[in-house]
Amino acid sequence: MDLTRRSFLKLAGATAAAATLTGVGLRKASASTDEPLRIKYTKEYFTVCTFCGVGCGVICNVRDGVIVNTEGDPDHPMNEGTLCPKGVAHYNVSYMFDEKGKPKPNPNRLTKPLRRKPGASDWEEMEWDEALEAIAKKFKETRDETFIEQENGVMVNRTDAINWLGSAFCNNEENYLFKKIISSSGIVNFDHCARL
Amino acid sequence: MIDYKNSDVLMNIGGNTAENHPITMKWIEKAREERGAKLICVDPRLTRTGAVADLYVPIRPGTNCAYLGGLTAYILDNNLYHEEYVKHYTNATYLVNEDFDFDNVTGLFSGVEDDPDRNAKAYDQSTWQYQTDEDGEILTDPDMQDENCVLQIMKRFYQAYSLENISEVTGCPIDTLEESYRLYASTGDPEKAGNMLYAMGITQFSHGTQSVRSVAVPQLLLGNIGRPGGGVNAQRGQSNVQGCCDMGILYHILTGYMPVPQRDAHPNLDAYNEAVPEGGYWVNRPNFMNSMLTAWWPEQSLDVAYQYLPKLDGTDRSHIGQYYRMGQGEVKGMICWADNPAVSGPTSGDKRKYQALLDWMVVVDLFENETAAFWKAPGMNPADIDTDVFLLPAAAAYERNGSKTNSSRWIQWQEKVQQAPGEAKSDLWIADKLFKAIRKEYEENGGVFPDPILNMNWDYGEEADSGKVAMEINGYRVADGQLLSSFGDLRDDGSTACGSWIYTGFYSDPDNPATKRRIAEKEGIGLNSEWTFAWPANRRIVYNRGAADPQGNPWNPEFPIFKWVDDQWEMMDVPDFNANIPPEESAESAFIMLPEGKGRLFANGHGGAGGTSNDSPMPIHYEPAESPVDNLLYPQATFNPISQRWYPVEEHFGEVEDYPYIISTYRVTEHYQSGIMTRNMPWLVETMPELFIELHPSLAEEKGIQNGDMVEIESKRGKIQARACVTSRIKPYNVNGNTIHVVGLPWHWGFMGMSQGDVTNDLAPSIGDPNSTIPEYKAFLCNVRRVG
Numbered sequence: 001m002d003l004t005r006r007s008f009l010k011l012a013g014a015t016a017a018a019a020t021l022t023g024v025g026l027r028k029a030s031a032s033t034d035e036p037l038r039i040k041y042t043k044e045y046f047t048v049c050t051f052c053g054v055g056c057g058v059i060c061n062v063r064d065g066v067i068v069n070t071e072g073d074p075d076h077p078m079n080e081g082t083l084c085p086k087g088v089a090h091y092n093v094s095y096m097f098d099e100k101g102k103p104k105p106n107p108n109r110l111t112k113p114l115r116r117k118p119g120a121s122d123w124e125e126m127e128w129d130e131a132l133e134a135i136a137k138k139f140k141e142t143r144d145e146t147f148i149e150q151e152n153g154v155m156v157n158r159t160d161a162i163n164w165l166g167s168a169f170c171n172n173e174e175n176y177l178f179k180k181i182i183s184s185s186g187i188v189n190f191d192h193c194a195r196l
Numbered sequence: 197m198i199d200y201k202n203s204d205v206l207m208n209i210g211g212n213t214a215e216n217h218p219i220t221m222k223w224i225e226k227a228r229e230e231r232g233a234k235l236i237c238v239d240p241r242l243t244r245t246g247a248v249a250d251l252y253v254p255i256r257p258g259t260n261c262a263y264l265g266g267l268t269a270y271i272l273d274n275n276l277y278h279e280e281y282v283k284h285y286t287n288a289t290y291l292v293n294e295d296f297d298f299d300n301v302t303g304l305f306s307g308v309e310d311d312p313d314r315n316a317k318a319y320d321q322s323t324w325q326y327q328t329d330e331d332g333e334i335l336t337d338p339d340m341q342d343e344n345c346v347l348q349i350m351k352r353f354y355q356a357y358s359l360e361n362i363s364e365v366t367g368c369p370i371d372t373l374e375e376s377y378r379l380y381a382s383t384g385d386p387e388k389a390g391n392m393l394y395a396m397g398i399t400q401f402s403h404g405t406q407s408v409r410s411v412a413v414p415q416l417l418l419g420n421i422g423r424p425g426g427g428v429n430a431q432r433g434q435s436n437v438q439g440c441c442d443m444g445i446l447y448h449i450l451t452g453y454m455p456v457p458q459r460d461a462h463p464n465l466d467a468y469n470e471a472v473p474e475g476g477y478w479v480n481r482p483n484f485m486n487s488m489l490t491a492w493w494p495e496q497s498l499d500v501a502y503q504y505l506p507k508l509d510g511t512d513r514s515h516i517g518q519y520y521r522m523g524q525g526e527v528k529g530m531i532c533w534a535d536n537p538a539v540s541g542p543t544s545g546d547k548r549k550y551q552a553l554l555d556w557m558v559v560v561d562l563f564e565n566e567t568a569a570f571w572k573a574p575g576m577n578p579a580d581i582d583t584d585v586f587l588l589p590a591a592a593a594y595e596r597n598g599s600k601t602n603s604s605r606w607i608q609w610q611e612k613v614q615q616a617p618g619e620a621k622s623d624l625w626i627a628d629k630l631f632k633a634i635r636k637e638y639e640e641n642g643g644v645f646p647d648p649i650l651n652m653n654w655d656y657g658e659e660a661d662s663g664k665v666a667m668e669i670n671g672y673r674v675a676d677g678q679l680l681s682s683f684g685d686l687r688d689d690g691s692t693a694c695g696s697w698i699y700t701g702f703y704s705d706p707d708n709p710a711t712k713r714r715i716a717e718k719e720g721i722g723l724n725s726e727w728t729f730a731w732p733a734n735r736r737i738v739y740n741r742g743a744a745d746p747q748g749n750p751w752n753p754e755f756p757i758f759k760w761v762d763d764q765w766e767m768m769d770v771p772d773f774n775a776n777i778p779p780e781e782s783a784e785s786a787f788i789m790l791p792e793g794k795g796r797l798f799a800n801g802h803g804g805a806g807g808t809s810n811d812s813p814m815p816i817h818y819e820p821a822e823s824p825v826d827n828l829l830y831p832q833a834t835f836n837p838i839s840q841r842w843y844p845v846e847e848h849f850g851e852v853e854d855y856p857y858i859i860s861t862y863r864v865t866e867h868y869q870s871g872i873m874t875r876n877m878p879w880l881v882e883t884m885p886e887l888f889i890e891l892h893p894s895l896a897e898e899k900g901i902q903n904g905d906m907v908e909i910e911s912k913r914g915k916i917q918a919r920a921c922v923t924s925r926i927k928p929y930n931v932n933g934n935t936i937h938v939v940g941l942p943w944h945w946g947f948m949g950m951s952q953g954d955v956t957n958d959l960a961p962s963i964g965d966p967n968s969t970i971p972e973y974k975a976f977l978c979n980v981r982r983v984g
Contacts, residue, residue: 050435050592050594052433052434052435053432053437053602055602056219060594065615067613070594075714077717077722077724082222084865085866085883086867086874088879089877089879089880092878092879093593106877109589109618109620110587111619112589113619114589115587118582119579128629132633135586135633138529139531140638143643146528152460154463155507156507157505161526161527163531163532165531166443166445166533166535167440169535170534171439171600171610172436172442172666173665173669174624176443176668177628179443179450181631183450183506185634188506189447189518191446191513192445192446194441196971
């Protein structure tokens, strides 16, 4: 694909136009055709955008346990219904449209625990129980082999051999559990992307 | 961010609000439409923010401290500072040790010494301290005329930051500089509020902390902190980067910004709790610390619980340091949650090589990211790599419950609205099950000192419930489990438990927790005090004593968030000061977290509440570690002499003869960070399909590069390719008589996902700021050539 800056702009423009048309066309379509409104018979959930730190409100329309639409929350004081290009595209994290315009799951989402064994050139699927047990054993082995209980007469309870990166993508409650695991097992090499 | 609508002048420096925090622009536009506010954009590139600003100020990458030092000099030289604010709320009147000195040839302050362990210099800060009388009271000159008072020291120090000099250093024309300084300094008018917005273009330097301080200093001089429309506003790039810090996921802190214990300084709990700052609100820290220990190990005594905590040995354990020691073979295992350092870390090509030295690695993500798939990277042979890699499938944001905290410190609850696909699970579920599996191993097989693990309080149900975790973070009374609504209720005697003290109150009513509130403000100035919960204590503007004068009158009657009437305060926000004492008394400690209670124009770690200015008491201009020019302000200085180094300078950094162009990295609105999410989202891939390099037509012509050609970009540390985007948005700078070209690249690409490209950060250097150890992504050197 020969992409010059001009064709970048064309592409971007076409998508922006398409987005606008969808917004306008939706109402027209519901008034003039038999096609039902995408959000008909859905339950609305309020959630928060997953991307930048502004914290915009997002409405998810869910039918039969499946998100059919995401859009800006008009009652949210931060964004008052608007969203940026990433926020608008939320739906794509889980779903995309096939060639006929029908929704299908995003095929690249991970759905099974995977393991690449030493020297192997591909992943193998595994069960959660197996994965957790195998990781716990390795974790314990490394910790026990490298644990420093006392240093300079002080109880330091430390292993220098395990790195742990938490995440600004994870919730407070999730990061809090990370903190408790780190602190109880002696991990001191921990950080997250706020350092970068 | 809604408060931006109350600003009179906004300066967006080292950030690109329109591109990276687009919805925030709504509130900037409101300020412009309704208040006639002006927007100044300071950036090396004409960005999307610059394109709509009232004034665009181009500066060479890496010269923020020079530009903002010039603003400070302009304010001081022209007496444009907010005098009453400066006298009462900052340390401008304080006298500094007579032996404090600065050498404007070497660019070094008094007390400099060699630090061979770090291959850098360090400071003995004893001459940076305040003068005190026999009783330890700090000496001041209320008229700010004494030659040793902070204001006079600053006037001398900033003489070098004249318009002429700053124009030479930054490459910005003098008239543009002066216009921007005049406009921004107009907010020194007590009724006016100026707002500084920044992001990684301020912080990502080997002098990043000084860069942030050079934003804070003019804000203090102009009286712009603690009031509506003002502030030093760091625009957070991720939805919960704030909360992740609040939970202590940085190697140097526990929850709620309490320091991690140091082996030598804090061998036991008494030593830790005695090491609180000498004054300010942190004197209450033992209540918070002991409540955290009680939440974690309720069955043990506080002393034993403290002993369980890991103690640091003085080694740097930050991101670069962690990977450095991985490269040295010291690290055996790694667990990486929704993070992608093989793309996002500096010198990321080396990081991928180091991962091959690990015995095992666990990665948790929505998609197969480059960190997990490092053995598939170009140049890697999987057969040679013995690392055992686990990749665990995670749930997306709306597939799990929990709270996250935005740039305004709003802790917002997000609901789970659908099941994650297949067997993907929430990070909460995975962390809970993993810890239970680790415990089982210790219970069944014994092991080295298992007590902290086996005794850790862990009671969130068979399937961990985020509400139960939230209640523990919030805090409760141990005797009856009663949830607490204020951190003022926390005690140091083991009678209260609290996971992170600054969150107390966010989940104190389990039936209707404040974090789930959805009551938008109908009338008011945009504080939205009933929308969720803002830490601390649901306070919307921190240091808000600064919103009113010492007598208690709001500086601007339009925004009376605090007003002293009939011997009491009328309040619109939760006070960040003692509201039960007369206003003249609370005015003495407007900056309540610091022992001296004053905003620090001059930073010296006074009273044990320091440690964030190892390299300079006043913001100073140093060049980036790789720079095509000498330090024009200090002839014998180059880059930050105190900066944190891991690799030999002569091996890690290139010379201008080989790498003549400045490169700066940035983000685009269509992609997110390392790109592993957005490069797997087809709508976004379509709008921004591949990695590109922005370069000026004159450089393109010199190099025979046409728009759309593939270009090879090389630094001392790596080589990548990107598509040429030839544009006059990125102009060359004339510095000291030389033309210096700048190129720019986004860093969202990698070798996995629907859209693939080279990893820009393979080029970036691994050097850190001496306080924060943040890497220098925003200015380093490269060469470019057309491919083929």
